[in-house]
Amino acid sequence: MKIGIVGAGWNGSHCALELMSAGHQVVLLEKHPDIFQGVSGDFGIRLHKGPHYPRSKTTRDSCLEVFDRFCATYPELVVAHDSAIYAQGTTDALGLRSKVSNDTFAKVCHESPECSEVDMSAKGLEALEAAFNLDEPSVVLGDRLRRFFLDKLAVVGVQVQTGFIVEKIIRSAGQSLVYRDDGSCLAFDLVINTTGFQSLLPAFFERDFPFEVEVVYQPCLALCYEDQQPSEKPLSFIVMDGWFPCLMPAVTTHEPYPADYILTHGSYTIMGSFSTAREADALLEELTDDFIESTVKALTEAQMCRFWRGFLQRFHYAGWKGAVLAKLKTRSEFRSAITFEQDGVIYVFPGKVSNVFNAADEVLALIANQRCIDQNGFRYVENGVLDIARREIQQKPGAGEESTCNLQTYSVLRGQKDAC
Numbered sequence: 001m002k003i004g005i006v007g008a009g010w011n012g013s014h015c016a017l018e019l020m021s022a023g024h025q026v027v028l029l030e031k032h033p034d035i036f037q038g039v040s041g042d043f044g045i046r047l048h049k050g051p052h053y054p055r056s057k058t059t060r061d062s063c064l065e066v067f068d069r070f071c072a073t074y075p076e077l078v079v080a081h082d083s084a085i086y087a088q089g090t091t092d093a094l095g096l097r098s099k100v101s102n103d104t105f106a107k108v109c110h111e112s113p114e115c116s117e118v119d120m121s122a123k124g125l126e127a128l129e130a131a132f133n134l135d136e137p138s139v140v141l142g143d144r145l146r147r148f149f150l151d152k153l154a155v156v157g158v159q160v161q162t163g164f165i166v167e168k169i170i171r172s173a174g175q176s177l178v179y180r181d182d183g184s185c186l187a188f189d190l191v192i193n194t195t196g197f198q199s200l201l202p203a204f205f206e207r208d209f210p211f212e213v214e215v216v217y218q219p220c221l222a223l224c225y226e227d228q229q230p231s232e233k234p235l236s237f238i239v240m241d242g243w244f245p246c247l248m249p250a251v252t253t254h255e256p257y258p259a260d261y262i263l264t265h266g267s268y269t270i271m272g273s274f275s276t277a278r279e280a281d282a283l284l285e286e287l288t289d290d291f292i293e294s295t296v297k298a299l300t301e302a303q304m305c306r307f308w309r310g311f312l313q314r315f316h317y318a319g320w321k322g323a324v325l326a327k328l329k330t331r332s333e334f335r336s337a338i339t340f341e342q343d344g345v346i347y348v349f350p351g352k353v354s355n356v357f358n359a360a361d362e363v364l365a366l367i368a369n370q371r372c373i374d375q376n377g378f379r380y381v382e383n384g385v386l387d388i389a390r391r392e393i394q395q396k397p398g399a400g401e402e403s404t405c406n407l408q409t410y411s412v413l414r415g416q417k418d419a420c
Helices: 010-021 057-073 102-109 142-156 277-286 289-307 355-368 390-394 409-419
Strands: 002-006 025-030 083-089 128-133 159-162 166-172 175-180 185-188 190-193 215-227 235-240 245-249 260-265 315-328 338-342 345-349 372-375 378-381
Touching: 002 010, 002 175, 002 185, 010 025, 010 142, 010 355, 025 185, 057 355, 083 102, 102 128, 142 159, 175 190, 215 277, 215 289, 245 289, 260 289, 260 315, 277 315, 289 315, 289 409, 338 355, 345 355, 355 378
Parallel strands: 002 025, 002 190, 025 159, 083 235, 190 345
Antiparallel strands: 083 128, 166 175, 175 185, 215 260, 215 315, 235 245, 245 260, 338 345, 338 378, 372 378
């Protein structure tokens, strides 16, 4: 088949390689001047083993299922850590206890057999119930990642067209017609949408999808820091489960001493929740350095220092970056990729980076019409991630229940600042 893929981040680029290996002809279309823009290329990415999602076993299982496969396929892009600490905080930024019990948190961490308990006092950590170290690496970012995939795609013969803005996709006479913003058109047997579920969305998605789903779009920030005491391997430090901080490396070079990190926080770096990507983009463009540095940074650093008092002696602020993320609104904070087809277009809703393997496997199954379920004009794979998680996806946060998908952080913090 001749297949067009719209969006050249992790999902689009990996899927292109898998489809070429299966004998298809692939054209990869990217609206930006280069591949791997936005979250795929610029934010810190960990190769998850699952403890970040203690309330979503489906997410943990989908990550663990393909973890070894990712490491074996892309060893050049996997960066081992000196330590990858998951900790359970006593109380979060709202004064609430963790959303999971001590026993549940420990069991989730020990789903990775190498998990070991951390001596918190020796690490200078405090205000924690427990902390565990896992063998959880990071994934390379930036130009190093882009060059790697441009070489891989060229070797197998994937055509990459950057600066290609898709205006619309029309299914006609058994072909999917991709119209560019200049009026030109490309014809494919099939199109795969890997735009992060932010453009060219399926018709009647929320109304006619086989079961109830709700998507929110969130402008998310990453506060950038430089490590003043870098070691040969990076570290990560994540406090769970609620409104807690998360520190991750952002490895972009081959240097032996990684120094770039990003800091996020459940309460402060997700700026809002919107029904469209356009609304989320508009808020992101409204943000100013003054607001972020005087408000978001101050609050986030204060929370980080609750758990790691020496954080600011070691890490120095270096700026911020932002991106819009699509999320399924669920009570459990489900974050796996889901894959489905409608009218000659296969859609990949983004999840964790390792989920590119789950998504590509399901794309191939849909193309081959293997184990497929047809409902209301949508197709998805039987016993695939979407099928397995369908009940979890339909469970939404209750009225007044704290959830990352309900956040309107910018409005709240801006109101507080104006009041002062």
